[in-house]
Amino acid sequence: MRRGRLSLAGQAFVLQLVVLAMMIGMGTALAVLDARHDNDVATELQVRDVAITVANAPSTLAAVHSQYPTALLQPTTERIRTETSMDFIVVMAPNRTRYTHTNPDMIGKAFGGNIDRALAGETFTETFTGTLGPSIRAVTPVFDSGRVVALVSAGVTRARIGSQVASQVPLILAVSSAGLVLAALSSFVISRRLRRQTHGLAPDELRALYEHHDAVLHSVHEGLVVFGPNPGPAEVVNDQARALLDLPDGPITRADLPPSMRRMAPGVVRDETHVTTDRVLLVNQDLVRFEGKPIGTVLTVRDQTELRDVLGELDSVRKFAESLRAQAHESANKLHTVVTMVELGKPEEAVAFATAELQLSQVLIDRLLATVGDAALAALLLGKVDQAAERGVSLSISDDTVLDSTAPLTAQETVTLVGNLVDNAIDAAANTREKRVEVSVNHCDDHLRVRVADSGPGMSADLFARAAERGYTTKTDHAGLGLALVHRLVGRHCGIITTTPAPDSAVVVEIPLRENP
Template sequence: MVTITGRRRTLASQLLVLQLAIIVVVLVAVAAVSLAQSAATFDRVESRRVAALGEQLAVHPLLRDRLGRPAPAEAVAPLLQTVLTQAGVTTVTVADARGQVVSSTDPTLIGSPVVFGDPAVARGRSWVGELDVNGSRELVAQVPVLGDRAGNLGRYLGAVIIGEAAPTWSERLVGASSYLIGYLGLASALGVVGSWLLARRIKRQTLGLEPREIAGLAEHREALLHGIAEGVIALDPQLRVTLVNEVGRRLLDLPTHCLGRSLADLGVEGRLRDVLAGAGGDPDSRDDVVVRRGKVLVMNRMTVTKDGRRLGSVTTLRDRTELARLEREIGSFRSTTELLRAQAHEFANQLHTISGLIQIGEHDEVVRYVDALSRHRASLDLTVTSRIHDTAVAALLMAKSAQAAERRVELRVSERTGLDRLDPEASADVATVLGNLVDNALEAVTAPVGDAAGWVEVELRQDTSSVEIAVRDCGPGVAPELAQEVFAHGFTTKAARGGERGIGLALTRLVCKRRGGEIAVTNTDEGAMFTARMSITTPAAVA
């Protein structure tokens, strides 16, 4: 089925039609007000004029003299016609004391009774108002005629009635049509020019898009924002939220009504605010790691500019918490692989030494060399296993010891160390924290070729409700300005030295917080010391 639709009007034509419609409505309103004002002006001005004409005629000597005599019409008719001609009124009428018309410029009224607008006219009071005269509406002035001679001085002789027909609405509209047409032409011209200029300005601001195209883009944008799995948040130059999708709001833990509010109003501070605001020096950052309320977020920020003007920024967010957990598990396998490689390398060197001694016939030396290796291994095993009764943690320390030896670093176990067996979940968390801290310490103290070997010391202390892990090293320490930020920012010890960013310490802090503890770093005279505390309950079955 083919649907045929008419050509849609452009923005300019729509604005023009709207402007013209507004102009017509305004002109109709102005015409109505003008006609109403014209009627009010006519009533006010003409009322005074007809009243003045009636009073002048009522005191005319001829009218006073003839009105009290028989057949006054022949004498006063010329006088009435003169007033009609000179004043330009519609009718001039004279009634006697009985209220009968005795003379009028309208012959049809002669002999008919007069309808007074106010009965007080017969008692000597004037009246001005509108009346129906022969089917037409007239503005009428009714003025009493009083006697001025002895015998009838002050006596009511009759009344003078001056009438002027009010112009109809059509007549008033025709009279005002000249300036109304001028107003309509001027307003139409202004409307056309104004709508054209307004359309051009709107076109520039909307990049040449028509309203239907803008609506389509808005619909597509909403569909894209709420259809992607990543979080998106847009900020203006004043760091106010202008756009955020549901995923971004959830990852950043923002309230439902957050649009238009600044980051400060939303309680976004620290590392997260620096990344969103581009405060790290690079406005377009890539793969920044931020820890936000237990979530590991990877953020990419891009600044939005147009014609050299900064409009704000758009940042995408990905939840890497689960991925970080998987990376941690893979890291444990990698550590095991490195341990096996290190041990294979160590055993290969020892076997080469033994083989060489046998080849040169130093059989007694072979025995002494093997005994020395056995005593060293037994001593290390005894040191670890006598103080650490949890097999998983002890095995981890043995593995880290071999890894440290390959890096020419001495791994020490403090004499104050003591750890009982733990339940599997607690043992895994302790091993995770200990492994991350030892790895960071090894990175900090690994000696270059030719330099003296470094050392790392591990101390584990346990009471009835918690485990404390302290890892010291002889490295360069942590810069004071990073000591309070290193965990929130996700830096590792290596990152603290070289500026690279990681999530090892951030994950360590997450594990500690999940266990109701905390982790901190301090600088000692010899290097850095990381101290982690976790709430751990020893199983009742373990002695």
Template sequence: MKKGKLSLQAVIIIFVCIVVALSLGITDLIISKRITSSVEETEKEKALNVAKMVVLSPQVIGALEGKTNKKNVQVFSNQIRKKTNVNFVVVMDMKGIRLSHPDPEKVGKHFAGGDEGPVLKGKEYVSISKGTLGRSMRAFTPIKNSQGKQVGAVAVGISLESVTKAVQKGRMGMVIGTVIGILIGVVGAVGLARYLKRILLGLEPFAIARLLEERSSMLQSVREGIIAIDQEGNITLVNRTASKLLKRAGLEGNPIGMNVEEYLPETRLTRIINSGESEMDQEQNLHGVTILVNRVPVIVGNQPVGAIATFRDKTEVQVLAEQLTGVRNYADALRAQAHEFMNKLHVILGLVRTEQYDTLAKYVSETVNHRETEVGFVTKKVQDPVLAGFLIGKLSFARESGALLSFDCANILPKPANSEITHELITIIGNLVDNAMEAIADNPIKKVELTLDYAEDILTVEVKDTGMGMTKSLQNKILDKGFSTKGDNRGFGLFLLAQAIERLEGDLIISSKPGKGTNFAVYIPYKAEDEEK
């Protein structure tokens, strides 16, 4: 796990705990308010009911009218207080003088609290105030005689501490439920996290996201087309290259989610799922586009759960094969030189055995001078050893083929600043010379001229031949991919030539008339190595 990033288990536990705590906290807040309101209302009703019991007592009414002993009110009030479990029951006359009080010493004194005024005017109500017994909830009820005349009042008090304890008792169950809910949430979160971790093969979410991004980038960047299907044959993946090939084949729309048998029945991917066997390097016609396909099943737990097809345009494969001919040209050049020198050795051996030493000396001298002249001229004019070696090989190959290949270079061609130019030049010169050699193959005059000219950062490559030439319409088609007048599976050399010229941002001019040979002129920007330095 990366430093600073929480694990999946920690994230789930924290998230679940927060959600459970918030949910239960809000619920507790709402219910607590209701409980508090309910408890206060219950206590208020209780105080009022106790007060109503007192005001209906003939003993209390008689004492306030002076008909009975006032001391009996104290006894009666304390009995009521104890039986109903209230804080106090205070009976007062119309002047606010107490006839009863939990503390006998307070009897005969004025009622404390300052909230008794409205009850002495005949109003029933509940208030909260502080008296001799502390803050309490007080229910006031007027006392009236049988004629309806008010003779006094009663105040029944319930301590606010009692109300608070009742509320806390009601909330205790909710608090316990909240704690239990959080504990259950944590246990559930741990179980869920472990289950998800097992499904995700132990990977964390950020690791999965990184793998998904890498997978997507990789699939979209490859040159091969990729199509994947699931066990039901539904297409789950089509990369960018595959989309291009499908469009070339005339298949439009987004194939994701479609059944492969309906969208592309020629792919035969469902057969791979059923057989569980791979098919490699299979040629297939896709609505006129020939492709080379590899099909493999996707195996999970020894069971096929899908299949993948990777494919590429067969023409592109053929072009790659043609590009490999550059290596073949090197080999052919070496073979030609080896064959040429073997023939010369045979001549030398014959002259030695016949003891024609004067002729032998002359022949060796001419051979050495010619070789030194040819090799010396090429290496002097072309300072890039790779290109120079290639040109010497081509000259040897032409002599072996019975053709005259002349080479001229007006100015010295320095090594290029970028070595990639050398490889492109080999492609260009090699294809031009090979094309010219094929053009003169059936002509009595077999002559090809190769000229290099370097000036003002421009390299001119010119190849002339004495072949049959070309018509204007043929010149317009000669660079097309796959076009050839020499048979099938050809026509890629000049196409590669055109691509190389385009990569080098050069120009190509073709001059040709039927029966008068052909002239190819290529102009390429060429930066010398010393100029870059």
């Protein structure tokens, strides 16, 4: 709720107006002072030139030596004074007696002011208060054969100079006012743009919004990466995103994301699973728009590693249950057959039928329990045999499947590794004519070696690499995470995984053994 406070744009506008008004006011005052200074300088040059011109005129020297200097000089100096806009031109004797003056009553009286420097032969200017008031005047000597025989003083009063400056003030004020209006308009335009960008919020509201925004970004348990509309570093990367995606400190670009996320479609993405070396991630991508314009892309990342592990265990249990159901159904059929054969009076054939089926199952169970020291792996393989049989696929356990334990893998990791490889093999073989799968698990030299072969066409190196990045699959009805999870597990144990295409399609995993400390 707004409480009558000025927005950031409003405060900026007022501050700009105050600063601009002060600067333009100072500029106006400086312009007036500069105009006055320029007029003073120009006046000093003008009065100096007029005084020298009058002093150097031959008629001035002739008039000074005549019997009546005033009669000759007064008309001439008054004409020159009028033409040159001087306030006075005074020709005087060396003893200060005036020959001419603007006010005829002053003629014959002593000249006020400094004349010593002029008597010494120097031309100078000064500001002095005389009979006409404060003025800028120049005093220069009149020479005759190197001797000073008279002095000439020309001057302009301060009142005239002030009126000249005053005539320039309206223009200065007009220019200053125009500048202030233009500055105010530009400040208004800037404040409107700033208001749109800040949504009219006050500074404390912006600060609170930033603090809340920053706190939320760093406290949410989902990874968040926000890219702007143009290529470049991400504008927002929270702590959880750096942890989940293993991102370095500093600016982040799309090139720093995991390989599969770099090639994501630019549009909206919903619940897409990506597998990194350490994690299974659920990624969503949204395009953010404001007022109809795209302003960025938001990536949200959730960690589903533990959930996928639990789902893997549940999937294994489900498959075990399905296998038991299939066995129960098959056993019921066989029991019904045996009972019927007895009822038909063929007990010997019934015993032979039941014993043969039991012997085949028991042989496989006995061999696995004797050669495979891990109960979970033995149970998984037995379950997969029945599961494959339901789909018409022959799954065999190779004779070299011998191992005391599945170290360095845990029972859960073993089920994930072997179970996913066998499931993919059964899916591939189910659509072939031979319909066969062969599994081999053993310790070879210093590695745990798992080999699953099938009669399917296999995968090219490119497809196999793509399957390693995330949940890629060539099957339309499958999540496609099996091989990605296998690659993640193998990578975590510093192992290697290879594949060979048809006619001998197989996936081989080798994981180095770790010595116990």
